[in-house]
Amino acid sequence: xxxxxxxxxxxVMGMTNKKSLKxxxxxxxxxxxxxxQSAKKPLELMFVYNFKEQTENNSVPSRFSPECPNxxxxxxxxxxxxxxxxALYLCASSQVGGGTIQYFGAGTRLSVL
Amino acid sequence: DAKTTQPPSMDCAEGRAANLPCNHSTISGNExxxxxxxxxxxxxxxxxxxxxxxxxxxxxxxxxxxxxKSSTLILPHxxxxxxAVYYCIVRVANTGTASKLTFGTGTRLQVTL
Numbered sequence: 512x513x514x515x516x517x518x519x520x521x522x523v524m525g526m527t528n529k530k531s532l533k534x535x536x537x538x539x540x541x542x543x544x545x546x547x548q549s550a551k552k553p554l555e556l557m558f559v560y561n562f563k564e565q566t567e568n569n570s571v572p573s574r575f576s577p578e579c580p581n582x583x584x585x586x587x588x589x590x591x592x593x594x595x596x597x598a599l600y601l602c603a604s605s606q607v608g609g610g611t612i613q614y615f616g617a618g619t620r621l622s623v624l
Numbered sequence: 625d626a627k628t629t630q631p632p633s634m635d636c637a638e639g640r641a642a643n644l645p646c647n648h649s650t651i652s653g654n655e656x657x658x659x660x661x662x663x664x665x666x667x668x669x670x671x672x673x674x675x676x677x678x679x680x681x682x683x684x685x686x687x688x689x690x691x692x693k694s695s696t697l698i699l700p701h702x703x704x705x706x707x708a709v710y711y712c713i714v715r716v717a718n719t720g721t722a723s724k725l726t727f728g729t730g731t732r733l734q735v736t737l
Contacts (some may be wrong), residue, residue, distance in 0.1 A: 513667065544724070554668070554727040567724060601667045611658055611715045611723050615667025 514538040517602050517616035525624050526592060532619045534585040543585040544613065545577060546601040554601065560585065561607055565621030590622045626714040636706075640725040642699040643719040644731050646712030649693040655716050657688060657695045660727075661708040668711065668727070671697065702735045709733075 513575040515536045524530050536543065545557040560579040561569035574596075585602055599620050603613040629647040636642040648657065658673040670688045672679055674695075679686045685698040699706055711730040714722065 513669070515667070548668070553729055554725075556724045556726075559724060569724075599665065603667070605723070611656065611673070611713075611725065613668075613725060614669050614671070618665070618667050 513614045513616065515602060515604055515616040517600075517619050519619060520617065521620045521622075523622045523624060524589070524592065526594070528592075529588070529590040530542050531589065532587040532600055532602075533615055534587075536551070536583055536585075536602075536604040536614070538604055538614060540604040540606055541582045542605045542607045543579060544588065544603040544605075545585065545587055546615075548599040549595075549617075550598070550600060552564075557587075589621075592621075594623050595601070595622045597621055625657050626655055628712045628714055628728060630710070630728065630731045632729065633679055633734070635736060636699075636702045638703055638735055638737055639701055642702040642706065642733055642735070644697040644699075644710050644712075644733065645694065646697070648712070648714045651692050651714050652716075655714045657686065657692075658713045658715060658725075659684070659686065659697045660713065660725075661706075661713045662711070662730070663705075663708040671710075680719045702733075704735050704737070707733060707735045 517534045523607045543560045557571045558577045563579045578586040599618045601618045602616045605613045617621045626648050659671040660668040662668045674686045688695045709730040709732050
């Protein structure tokens with residue numbers, strides 16, 4: 512148990528569906544991150560939030576829409592995804608000043624049909 | 625951030641020490657060496673970090689060469705549960721903002737009976 516909880520753990524969706532991934536951290540951190548890990552590829556940073564403000568968007572397509580309503584919660588809204596978006600989506604959190612020690616959730620395994 | 629080079633894979637017998645090398649010949653004076661690991665289909669887990677002195681915690685030891693151009697992560701008594709991909713990351717610490725971690729391909733450690 513890392514203190515970072517992601518739901519759902521598995522998700523299958525069609526290309527026309529809209530779904531959301533949820534991340535919650537119970538560590539009192541103030542920075543949150545979304546990463547994507549495709550099969551046999553390194554983790555790729557998608558978004559970074561500092562105190563609820565988005566500070567990094569790593570050229571992510573607009574079909575991925577993040578939301579950070581407070582420092583403890585992070586969402587990734589998905590719509591009109593493509594099969595190549597199938598991947599493990601990981602959420603992490605950290606203290607702003609200690610951002611190099613990040614705590615990761617177990618991830619959501621997404622399959623787009 | 626300085627680039628790191630790690631062997632793609634290593635094997636280790638259970639109960640023996642696992643020594644995982646990392647080369648970071650372009651490391652700057654203010655960059656730390658961080659180690660994470662990722663057990664199959666889970667989120668990465670922070671292990672240890674250091675600047676120039678050797679470090680030890682309950683999980684592992686980190687040995688950094690005097691010139692800081694390479695380091696070794698040591699798992700003193702590897703178990704089957706240590707089978708994972710190990711990532712060496714070089715990064716400035718405590719930047720005052722949320723930090724993005726750049727994960728490479730890491731070393732896949734297989735612990736065998």
